[in-house]
Amino acid sequence: MELTGQNFIGNTRSADGSVTFQAVNPATGEDLQPSYVEATGDEVDQAFRKAEEAFKVYRQKSGTRRAELLEAIADEIEVLGDQLIRRCSRETGLTEGHLNGERGRTVGQLRLFGKVIREGSWVDARIDTSKEGPDIRSMKMALGPVGIFGASNFPLAFSVAGGDTASALAAGCTIVVKAHPAHPGTCEMVGGAIRKAVEETGMPDGTFSMVQGTSHEVGQAMVEHPLAKAIGFTGSFKGGKALYDAATRRPEPIPVYAEMGSTNPMFLLPGALKEQGEELAEGLVNSVNLGVGQFCTNPGLVAYQDSDEARAFQQKVSEHFKKASAGTMLTAGIQSAYKQGLEKLLQQEGVRLVADGKDNGSATPGVPHLLNVSSKDFLANRFLEEEVFGPSTLTITAGGKQDLVAIAENLQGHLTATLYGTEQDLEEYSELVRVLQRKVGRLIFNGFPTGVQVNHAMVHGGPFPATTDARATSVGTLAIERFVRPVCFQGFPEEQLPDELKADNPLGIGRLVNGERTK
Structure with a gap:
């Protein structure tokens, strides 16, 4: 894949800015080509506007269709082959052996979330048809466009196609990713794989965007954009707290799920x-x-x-x-x-x-x-x-x-x-x-803390200041909970209900019906 140094605004490449930067090989101090163009405020705005329009369509896609996207992303990342690993190693100093393992984790968690949403019970469908009151049904539904910040220390598993991306797309959210400036080439390659998967699976333009940049302005523009409905972040306490504070100052405050480090006693x-x-x-x-x-x-x-x-x-x-x-x-x-x-x-x-x-x-x-x-x-x-x-x-x-x-x-x-x-x-x-x-x-x-398994039971979170929300995890299938909210339907006719809530349960998912768990 030829690197261009450009941003992805939906399915379109863009380079409107005048500020550029380069990746640096940490082992040698060598500047790496090409130069990357920092996104402008207008480009961030375009990305979120596209994400909002795409969300209106993407949120209605079935779990099976969204799973096809996640699985296609995993396939396209694997197609990048050794070229991705070599570039990533040059940008991070991490060994190729380490990065091969991290790529396996990255595609594995994409496919794991695909399985979760194909099965469908994660929406926690609840139905109450008690004669004492109206017919009430509820389920978890996607929040809207999500801003995601790539991490420095896991350039694949916590970056452009990492756990935040996998869980947000699984939930039905569209995403705008801030590429990490320490490995922009790696980010561009993975971003290109996601864009290709979006097109191949017929998902709407704007389901995925990615902006580059070294300045705080790009990140602030993402958090402050009125169409952003949540933020996922992994990094320093200083960076995560700044984003959290900016999000709470908005006219409409939004949740920031920031994992900000720990000394793990x-x-x-x-x-x-x-x-x-x-x-x-x-x-x-x-x-x-x-x-x-x-x-x-x-x-x-x-x-x-x-x-x-x-x-x-x-x-x-x-x-x-x-x-x-x-x-x-x-x-x-x-x-x-x-x-x-x-x-x-x-x-x-x-x-x-x-x-x-x-x-x-x-x-x-x-x-x-x-x-x-x-x-x-x-x-x-x-x-x-x-x-x-x-x-x-x-x-x-x-x-x-x-x-x-x-x-x-x-x-x-x-x-x-x-x-x-x-x-x-x-x-x-x-x-x-x-x-x-x-x-x-x-x-x-009786086990050392290094190493986080991606599975259904894992919790990678904790009380402040380790994270900004102790109720959430950024690893494991429970991470999907961050990007949804419960929505209740009262008195709706059967044909207007989501499939997850219809009486005949066409998706065959587990539900809570009148207080009884069904399979």
Whole structure:
């Protein structure tokens, strides 16, 4: 596929702006061709106007027809082959092996949502024909055009055709995507695949648009556009909070589903340290350094009680960190923020550097760092809980069980929390478990947090500041819930009802009829 550096306004390419930028290879610092044209305010406006017109048609497409679109997108992404992987690797520094796996996840979640909407029960159809009142029927229906922001750290699975796109299109929404400026070529290739799928499946022009740009103005224009009905975002706290604040200031506020990062605390309980300390040490180092620490589930805090086993564990972790080599970080900006974050951490009272790894000589090295602090100093300093995006972790040495509980009670919202222990540990630390249930979206027992499975039960979300809405998930089939609202039909004649609500159930879906679940 030949790259043009242009935007997609519906099925039409556009390059009306005068501001251009280029991708940079983070490993070498090399500028990559072509130059990309930043979208203008008029182009953003055109994209949403097309999305609104397309929505009037697309929302009425059956689940089967929308599934055909999702499956066609997956097919077209696969057709891009090695060209996509090579370009993406040059723009991100991620290995081709990693990206092949990420592409598999991307097409897999598109096809998974296709299965969900083909089956159809996700609409939660409810019918009440009680004689005490009027005939009332309800179901979930699409919100309207959705603005989606691609993420830097998952250039395929959380970007142009990622989970937000898959779930919004599955729900019946049309979308306008803001391509991530760190990998614009990758975005253009995937955007082209989506556009082709839209045309091949006969979906209306405007079902998908994609705008490029490095400035905040493009993103602000998307959030503030009066036709936008929701926003999906994965990125920094600063970026997500700015979009959220802009959305709440609108004459018509709209939901912003922003996943904004997390330090994903781990609690290593005495039984685990005694039985598997060496295995835990190696596993922790691998988890921290996976993807050069640029996963949103990277374990950035590790708490444990002081003991002989804990000190032996810390020593083993230190030895592994000293042997670990740096990887190439996604962008020079991310690498700079990582270095600044480490420097600020090391300036805090009681924080000490335990070990660091080796530089790999790339233009944007992410050198592994292991730090330590006492629970007393951690509890006295809220800053120590903030995410440092990269391959580092802060271990917290606690005095006893109540110190661990105090650490948990003092936490803000996170995506995950992990407990490593025995079944007896779980019984003895049941108070800790109860506290953590209120702090995170996913509670893990005896497993590292890095890696998020895409399935029907997954929750990738959590209380603020991990996300802007703790009721939502950005991974798994429950993600479709973000882009719908319940609509009730009262007293309607049968022929005017959606198929999901008709008496003879022509779609054969599961429903709640007069309080009884049907299959």
